[in-house]
Amino acid sequence: MNRRTKWIAGLGAAGLLTLSWPSAATADSSLGGYTADSSASVIHIEVYEPVLPLPSSPQGDFSIGYTSSTADSGPTARALSSYLWPGTVIGDGFDQLTGKPGTSYPIQANSRYPATASAPAKNKVQITDGNGMTTATDGNTTTATVTGLGIAGKGVDLLGGLGAGLGQIAGKAPKPGDKTLSAPVPVSNTLAALVSAKGVTSTSTVKVSDSKVTSTSTAAAADINILGGVIGLSAIKVTNTETSNGTKATVAGSATIGGLTIAGVPISLGDKGIVIGKTAIKLPAIPATLTSLLKTLGVEIQVAPITKKVTGATSTFNGQALTISIDTHPLKDALNGPLSLLVNLLGSQAATSLAPLIELAPRVVLKLGEASGSLSASPAYVGGNGGGTTTPPSTTTGGGGGVTTTTTTGGGGGTIGGGGGLVTTPTTPMPTTTTPQQTAVTPQLQQTAAILPGLGSMPRFLILGALLLAAAIGWLMQVAGGVLLGGTRTCALGLRTGVPDLRKE
Amino acid sequence: MSDVPILELIGVRAAYGRIEVLRGVDLTVPRGAVVALLGANGAGKTTLLRVISGLMPASDGDIHLGGVHISGASPEELTRAGLCMVPEGRGVFPNLTVEENLWLASYSGVPVEKILAEAYARFPRLKERRRQLAGSMSGGEQQMLSLARALASNPALLLLDELSMGLAPLIVEGLYDTVAEIAESGVSILVVEQFASSALRVADYAAVMQGGRVVASGEPAEIKHRLSELYFGGAA
Ligand SMILES: Nc1ncnc2c1ncn2[C@@H]1O[C@H](COP(=O)(O)OP(=O)(O)OP(=O)(O)O)[C@@H](O)[C@H]1O
Ligand SMILES: [Mg+2]
Numbered sequence: 001m002n003r004r005t006k007w008i009a010g011l012g013a014a015g016l017l018t019l020s021w022p023s024a025a026t027a028d029s030s031l032g033g034y035t036a037d038s039s040a041s042v043i044h045i046e047v048y049e050p051v052l053p054l055p056s057s058p059q060g061d062f063s064i065g066y067t068s069s070t071a072d073s074g075p076t077a078r079a080l081s082s083y084l085w086p087g088t089v090i091g092d093g094f095d096q097l098t099g100k101p102g103t104s105y106p107i108q109a110n111s112r113y114p115a116t117a118s119a120p121a122k123n124k125v126q127i128t129d130g131n132g133m134t135t136a137t138d139g140n141t142t143t144a145t146v147t148g149l150g151i152a153g154k155g156v157d158l159l160g161g162l163g164a165g166l167g168q169i170a171g172k173a174p175k176p177g178d179k180t181l182s183a184p185v186p187v188s189n190t191l192a193a194l195v196s197a198k199g200v201t202s203t204s205t206v207k208v209s210d211s212k213v214t215s216t217s218t219a220a221a222a223d224i225n226i227l228g229g230v231i232g233l234s235a236i237k238v239t240n241t242e243t244s245n246g247t248k249a250t251v252a253g254s255a256t257i258g259g260l261t262i263a264g265v266p267i268s269l270g271d272k273g274i275v276i277g278k279t280a281i282k283l284p285a286i287p288a289t290l291t292s293l294l295k296t297l298g299v300e301i302q303v304a305p306i307t308k309k310v311t312g313a314t315s316t317f318n319g320q321a322l323t324i325s326i327d328t329h330p331l332k333d334a335l336n337g338p339l340s341l342l343v344n345l346l347g348s349q350a351a352t353s354l355a356p357l358i359e360l361a362p363r364v365v366l367k368l369g370e371a372s373g374s375l376s377a378s379p380a381y382v383g384g385n386g387g388g389t390t391t392p393p394s395t396t397t398g399g400g401g402g403v404t405t406t407t408t409t410g411g412g413g414g415t416i417g418g419g420g421g422l423v424t425t426p427t428t429p430m431p432t433t434t435t436p437q438q439t440a441v442t443p444q445l446q447q448t449a450a451i452l453p454g455l456g457s458m459p460r461f462l463i464l465g466a467l468l469l470a471a472a473i474g475w476l477m478q479v480a481g482g483v484l485l486g487g488t489r490t491c492a493l494g495l496r497t498g499v500p501d502l503r504k505e
Numbered sequence: 506m507s508d509v510p511i512l513e514l515i516g517v518r519a520a521y522g523r524i525e526v527l528r529g530v531d532l533t534v535p536r537g538a539v540v541a542l543l544g545a546n547g548a549g550k551t552t553l554l555r556v557i558s559g560l561m562p563a564s565d566g567d568i569h570l571g572g573v574h575i576s577g578a579s580p581e582e583l584t585r586a587g588l589c590m591v592p593e594g595r596g597v598f599p600n601l602t603v604e605e606n607l608w609l610a611s612y613s614g615v616p617v618e619k620i621l622a623e624a625y626a627r628f629p630r631l632k633e634r635r636r637q638l639a640g641s642m643s644g645g646e647q648q649m650l651s652l653a654r655a656l657a658s659n660p661a662l663l664l665l666d667e668l669s670m671g672l673a674p675l676i677v678e679g680l681y682d683t684v685a686e687i688a689e690s691g692v693s694i695l696v697v698e699q700f701a702s703s704a705l706r707v708a709d710y711a712a713v714m715q716g717g718r719v720v721a722s723g724e725p726a727e728i729k730h731r732l733s734e735l736y737f738g739g740a741a
Contacts, residue, residue, distance in 0.1 A: 499578045500571040502511060502587035502661035505536065 030211050031246050032073065034377035038204040038240065039068035040217040041085075041370045042146075043195055043224075044320075048363040062086040063370075064195075065202035065219065067144035071137070077113040077206065079123075079135035081144040111135035113142070143205040195366055197221040204373075212245040217371040224368060226324055230297065234259025236321035236369040246379035249315035251308045255369055257321045262290045276306055276321065298330030314376040321369030328362055509572035511536045511662050511693045512557065517566035519556050526552045528717035529566065534662070534710075539684065539694045541704035541725065544714035545736050550697040551593055553714070554664045557695075558590045559583045570662075587661035591651050593670060603642070604635040606650055607657070624653035627683065645676035652683065663687065665696040669703060677703050705729050 042065030066085035071077035084107050085091050091105045104118070112119035115137075122136045135144045199222040207214045220237040240253035255276040260267045267284055286294075294300065306319035512534040519527040526549045534540045544550050555561040557568065559578050568575045570586070607620050625632035628649045634642060639650055648668060655663065665684070669677040677700075685707040688694050698704040705711055705725040712722035713735045721728060721735050728735075 499575060499582050499586040500573045502571050503659065504571075 030380055031208070031213060032378045032380040034208065034213045034244070034246070034375070035070075035072040036206045036208075036213050036215045036242075036244075036373070036375045036377075037068065037070040038206055038215040038217040038242075038373035039066070039371070040202045040204050040219040040238070040240075041066045041367070042200045042202050042219045042221045043197060044367040044370045045195070046365040046367070048365070064197070065146045065200040065221070067146055067202045067204040067217070069137075069142040069144050069204040069206045069215075071113075071139075071142045071206040071208060071213075075113060075139045075208070077111075077137040077139055077142040078119070079111045079137050079142045079144040079204070080108060081133040081135050081146045081202070082108040083133060083146055107133075109133040109135045109144075111137045111142070111144075113137045113139040140208050141205070142207075143203070146202040147200065194227065194364070196225045198223040212243050213375060213377050214241065214243045215373045215375050216241045217373055219369045219371055221369070226366065227297065227299065227326070230263055230293075230299065231301065231324060232259070232261040232264075233257060233322070233368070238319050238321050238369040238371045240317040240319060240371040240373050242315045242317055242373050242375045244313045244315060244375045244377040246313055246377045249310050249313050249375055249377070251310055251315040251317050251373075253306065253308065253317050253319055253371065255306060255319050255321040255371075257303075257369075262286060263293055265290060274303070276303055276319070296330060298327035300325045300327075313378060314374075316372075316374040318372045319370070320367045323365065323367050325363065325365040328364060509536065510534055510569070511571055512695065513567075513569040513572075514553075514557070515567040515569075517553070517556060517568060518564045519552060519561055520564055521552075525564075526717050527556065527563070530714070530717070530719055532712055532719055532722070534693055534695050536693055537688070537691055538709040539688045539696065539707055541701070541708035541711040541728075542695060542697045542714060543701045543704070543711060543728070543732070544699070546699065548714040549717040550699075550714055551666055554590055554666055554695070554697060558588060558664060584658065587659070588664070589655045589658050589660035589662070590664040591655045591666065591668075593666040602636050603631050603639055603650055606639050607631075607654060620657040623656065627656070627686075628653055643676075644672050645680065648672065648676075648680055649683075652680075652687075656687065660692060663692050663694045665694065667697060667699060669698060669700055674703075681707050701729065701732055 041063035044061065044063045044066075046061040063082070063085045065083065067079075067081045069077070069079045082091070082105075086105065091108065107125075109123045109125040110119035111121055111123045113121070115121045119135075121138060123134065125133045133144075133146050137143070199220070201221070202217075202219045204217040205215070207216075216239070218237070218239045220235070222235045224233040224236060226232070235258040236256065238253070238255040240251070242249065242251045244250075257274050257276070258269060260269055265287065267286055269284065302323040302325070304320060304323055307317065309316045510533045512532075514530050514532045517527055517530040518525060530549075530553055532540075532542070532553075542550055542553070552561065556563050559582070562577070570583075570588070575583075604621065607624055625635075630646060631649055631653060634646060639647060642650070668680050668684070672680070681703040684694060684696065688707070696704050696708070701711075705728065708725045710722065711725045711728040712719045713728060713732070714720065715735065721731060
């Protein structure tokens with residue numbers, strides 16, 4: 001009758017058709033059982049708060065620009081994309097945490113194979129074109145993307161401006177008239193003060209063909225600002241490609257960082273930035289004044305080598321562009337100290353914005369540009385009945401130059417990915433020289449909790465989650481949200497491309 | 506009081522991939538007017554709003570805003586210029602409180618107190634509920650919230666997509682009273698509706714879309730009269 005009904009009926013038919021059609025990949029192919037996953041996260045924030053009664057570490061984590069694709073030879077597949085993924089615990093366990101069955105974490109798109117009502121074969125959640133989350137899977141190709149334009153920045157100083165103190169520390173004359181926002185501090189500024197970025201893209205794909213399974217992931221962003229601009233990066237990117245034909249796997253990938261500045265001072269990374277491979281890389285020497293500045297703020301910058309591993313038909317990859325860990329103790333001291341260093345550095349806006357985070361957690365780790373994946377497959381004749389994980393043969397058979405690189409470096413910060421949830425085994429936080437002392441931290445944090453009004457009965461991790469979520473949504477809105485909320489204020493400098501100001505007659 | 510329409514569309518076409526959904530839309534929104542755009546499911550109403558707000562490119566035709574020919578302007582440029590769309594499905598953040606949802610609009614540079622004061626003056630209900638999670642409010646209240654948030658950007662042209670979706674008739678009536686008030690204050694409004702009567706009540710002009718074209722336009726009373734014929738007449 002009407003178009004919508006027809007359309008839905010059509011979909012239903014298509015769905016049935018797909019379901020009754022055995023997977024092309026497994027039906028008659030040289031590839032047998034496989035499991036593959038890939039995930040990417042543009043900015044992954046881990047919050048370490050030992051006081052929280054959570055059997056996982058970090059106690060809170062979320063990702064900006066998170067994508068994940070998994071597939072196995074069932075065939076079953078899932079693609080997930082989220083601008084702001086609060087980690088598996090909150091993300092997938094949302095209904096349990098909120099105590100409202102049937103509710104799910106709102107900022108996500110999902111596709112599953114076989115498709116379900118909430119995870120259709122193709123899914124898209126879009127604020128605007130170019131600012132969206134998409135997922136798709138037909139059982140053979142499973143892909144998730146997140147893209148976010150940075151459209152707010154122009155004419156709006158989101159971070160409240162850098163205070164006059166910064167230039168002095170960096171050896172430059174102070175700039176007069178550094179501006180701060182006139183608006184009061186919404187909760188949402190917290191994250192913007194911690195980290196902001198533009199041009200956020202994240203993609204994870206698993207592709208299965210007759211002869212091989214391929215898993216790829218990419219995360220990239222530009223104009224990244226950390227702690228209100230104390231650390232700036234012009235670009236980060238990480239990519240990963242793994243393939244396996246059931247006999248032999250390959251893995252390739254790297255991370256790149258470009259245009260590092262600390263307190264406004266450029267740190268030379270060479271013409272092409274730094275490409276991080278599988279061996280440890282040292283950042284170029286940072287001037288002593290800047291090193292001590294970072295130390296004062298409890299900030300440490302690390303470049304971890306990428307982890308690639310191949311064993312026969314199995315591979316794993318783990319890589320990040322840059323890790324920045326912030327010990328909030330010194331940061332807090334700086335904030336409360338007599339010199340109010342932080343206020344000088346960041347401007348009171350950003351400093352105030354950071355306060356809730358500083359109060360809540362002793363350590364925050366930012367992983368910029370994170371990708372990971374794992375693959376395992378076996379040839380059809382080994383166990384081509386498609387029952388999920390079949391152990392692939394561990395021998396590498398002849399065929400063109402089958403040398404497999406195997407470089408393993410410790411641990412790898414892979415909090416992304418499947419399962420885990422509330423029962424993940426505690427992992428050691430990112431190595432750092434300034435591990436906060438729990439004994440010193442505990443009483444203060446409990447005090448903080450006690451004075452929060454009306455939250456006594458709420459589990460603290462929910463408070464943390466809510467804060468992070470509110471902060472994250474604020475970040476999203478500030479960096480990428482224009483249209484949904486009705487856009488930014490009229491730019492004082494006029495409008496580009498000849499769109500007239502409609503407010504003027 | 507200028508005669509130049511705030512929005513004029515001439516022969517606008519757009520497609521999703523190879524499927525053409527808009528097939529030459531002509532439509533005018535005079536400055537300060539409320540125009541109701543009606544049409545059955547799948548007529549292309551939402552698509553048209555997406556094209557106007559820069560979310561989707563037109564494949565052909567002309568779009569004039571305030572008398573100026575626009576091509577390829579980005580959504581953010583258009584919103585900065587005073588165009589604001591309230592999408593189908595409202596887009597409030599369910600797990601933030603009413604007040605936090607409104608706070609989020611402050612990124613646009615409008616001070617929070619001003620946003621809150623104006624929102625609460627227009628929708629006293631929102632003030633009562635300001636600490637309530639948006640997701641736990643009724644559909645009508647959520648729609649109020651999304652309208653309040655849209656108004657925080659001080660729009661000149663407001664595009665409303667199916668305000669009435671999923672709401673009880675009485676609530677819809679109330680919302681359209683508010684739409685009329687907003688129009689009184691000088692905002693031009695293009696409102697898309699599938700169910701016509703409330704929208705027609707407050708509209709100055711009405712148009713009906715079918716199969717990607719505007720097939721009729723004119724006075725609301727006249728359109729109302731012809732509605733059933735227009736909706737079902739040619740739709741085979
Ligand atoms: N993203 C899309 N990709 C492909 N086709 C689409 C897409 N969105 C809409 N369409 C198709 O375009 C046509 C017009 O859709 P549109 O949403 O504009 O209609 P509408 O008039 O708003 O309908 P409704 O009253 O149901 O909201 C429909 O046939 C619809 O199936
Ligand atoms: Mg519609």
